Amino acid sequence: MDRKESGNAYELGCRLVKGPRLTVLPDTAGDKCAIGLSPTPSGRKETHSKERQADKQTFNIVQINTSGILNKKTELGKLFNTHSIHVALLQETQHRNTDLHMTRYTPHPCKCKNCQGIVTYIRNDIHGEVKANSVAQPTDILEETVWFQDRKYTILNIYNPPANNYNPAHLNDTEFHQTILAGDFNGPSPLWGYKDHNKTGEALENISHTTNLIILQDRDSPPTLLHRAHNTLSRPDLTILSSDLHHKHNIQVLDDIGSDHLPILTTLHEPCSRKFERKTRWNFKKANWSCFKETTDNLRRLSNLLVTTPTSFAHRSLKVS
Numbered sequence: 001m002d003r004k005e006s007g008n009a010y011e012l013g014c015r016l017v018k019g020p021r022l023t024v025l026p027d028t029a030g031d032k033c034a035i036g037l038s039p040t041p042s043g044r045k046e047t048h049s050k051e052r053q054a055d056k057q058t059f060n061i062v063q064i065n066t067s068g069i070l071n072k073k074t075e076l077g078k079l080f081n082t083h084s085i086h087v088a089l090l091q092e093t094q095h096r097n098t099d100l101h102m103t104r105y106t107p108h109p110c111k112c113k114n115c116q117g118i119v120t121y122i123r124n125d126i127h128g129e130v131k132a133n134s135v136a137q138p139t140d141i142l143e144e145t146v147w148f149q150d151r152k153y154t155i156l157n158i159y160n161p162p163a164n165n166y167n168p169a170h171l172n173d174t175e176f177h178q179t180i181l182a183g184d185f186n187g188p189s190p191l192w193g194y195k196d197h198n199k200t201g202e203a204l205e206n207i208s209h210t211t212n213l214i215i216l217q218d219r220d221s222p223p224t225l226l227h228r229a230h231n232t233l234s235r236p237d238l239t240i241l242s243s244d245l246h247h248k249h250n251i252q253v254l255d256d257i258g259s260d261h262l263p264i265l266t267t268l269h270e271p272c273s274r275k276f277e278r279k280t281r282w283n284f285k286k287a288n289w290s291c292f293k294e295t296t297d298n299l300r301r302l303s304n305l306l307v308t309t310p311t312s313f314a315h316r317s318l319k320v321s
Contacts, residue, residue: 059148059268061087061155062254063182065225065237065261069093069100069119075257077102080121083254083265087128087146088121091159091184095119108142115140118183120157122146135170136160149270151178158183165199174211181213181240182266192235193219204238212243216266222253224262239266 062085066072069090080088080102088105095117100107105121108130118140122128128146133156135141144155158181160166166187187200191208192215194201208215216239223233241249245268254263 057149057270058084059153059270060085061089061180061182061266061268062263063089063091063157063237063239063266064257064263065091065159065184065259066093066257067259067261069095069117070098072258073102079254079257079263080105085121086123086126086148087144087155089142089155089157089182090119090121091116091140091157093117093119108144110140110142112137112140114138116159116161118142118157118159120144120155133170136167138164139166141170151270154179156181156183158185160185160187160200162186166203168203168207171207171211171213176211176213176242177244179213179242180245180266182238182264184236184261185238186236187238188234188236191215191219192217192221192238193223194234207240213240214243214246215240216249216251222262224253224264226260228260237261237264239264241266 060083062079062083066076069076076088076090079085093109093116095109100109100119102121105123108120108122110118110132112132112134115138120130120142122130122144126146126148128144130142130144133141133143139158139160142157144153144157146153146155154176156179160183164186166185185200185204187198187204188194189197189201189205191205197205204215207213217235217237221235223235224237225234226232227234239251248269250267250269252265252267254265256262
């Protein structure tokens with residue numbers, strides 16, 4: 001599945017993304033962070049209104065192969081809070097017999113018994129529905145319908161096992177709207193930096209060539225997987241948008257949370273509500289017609305005066321030739 005990156009753009013043994021490394025807090029402090037009870041520094045109070053306003057205008061989706069969720073809930077809680085996540089798409093959670101509770105979020109785990117486990121978290125102030133899609137088994141798919149800012153989005157959380165050839169039979173249209181596919185596809189392709197491709201990679205290439213779905217990753221995108229056994233960097237985690245969302249998005253690879261995969265944050269920018277100048281309207285049913293007649297009569301007399309007075313003045317003062 002994994003191929004070593006050509007060139008020295010990404011060096012093994014180094015962190016893949018710049019920025020402060022996430023630190024694991026003690027259990028008590030970490031629990032507060034995970035449930036959103038950690039105290040806010042007083043110096044940031046004035047930024048809260050701006051952050052809330054930005055939260056209303058951007059739709060934030062994070063995807064990550066967690067390599068097991070059991071020991072990463074604290075880090076996930078901090079990530080969700082820091083980036084105001086609305087929808088989280090997790091793969092390889094191995095969540096059997098695991099408490100999936102995260103404050104402010106509702107978990108929607110897959111129900112299949114012989115998979116690595118995927119879970120979709122939807123923030124409680126977002127209306128969404130989730131259903132399993134078994135058409136492409138053993139590829140694990142959860143299909144979410146989410147409403148944000150009066151817009152309906154279709155989001156697919158996908159995990160395709162390395163040995164499986166992904167069959168995109170569930171994508172039976174050529175044109176999609178407000179649609180996001182994200183997950184760990186395990187589909188190498190030269191288009192996103194591998195030296196060759198497999199059947200899954202070919203299927204994904206075909207999707208991008210025959211539909212209006214656009215794969216955001218390319219050969220210059222930061223890799224998201226450090227394969228520890230082979231010491232290779234790769235991009236099995238892909239984000240796919242319908243073309244109507246392409247001009248609205250930002251994508252960012254975040255710092256690690258203890259998995260061998262890095263999180264990917266996709267932000268969709270919603271246009272601000274337009275404010276139109278109110279048009280003046282006249283209510284003739286409530287008009288004071290007596291006042292209107294008096295005013296127009298006065299204006300008419302004034303108009304006549306302005307016309308006749310200069311003429312009379314000229315006749316009295318000037319000689320007519």
